[in-house]
Amino acid sequence: MTTYSFLPASRSEPVRNRLGEYGLSFQVGKTVYIDSDGVAHEGEGFIDPASLSLRDGSGENGKSYFIGARSTAYQITEAEKDILVAAGIMDDPGA
Secondary structure, eight states, rough: OOOOOOOEEEEEESSGGGGGGTOOEEEEEEEEEEEETSOOOESSSOGGGGGGOOOSSSSSSGGGESSSSSSSSSEOHHHHHHHHHHSSSOOOOOO
């Protein structure tokens, strides 16, 4: 079975205090999930996975739920890759 490396995008958010004036920032990762209908969603912030109808997958807790700003990438399946590429969330690794 072929797997693909996937890590949701992240951005650097400056700290909003005096330390931010010196360039201190933290990483904010996007949250990506694939619902049970096979539709990919991307957002920022905290999303309660218990409130979602998630597809079984290779993300957090065996579901298609992926959190960015992590040190290691997820190893996703071909089907997950196809959904994420079609949604424009992931570049096609074969292109």
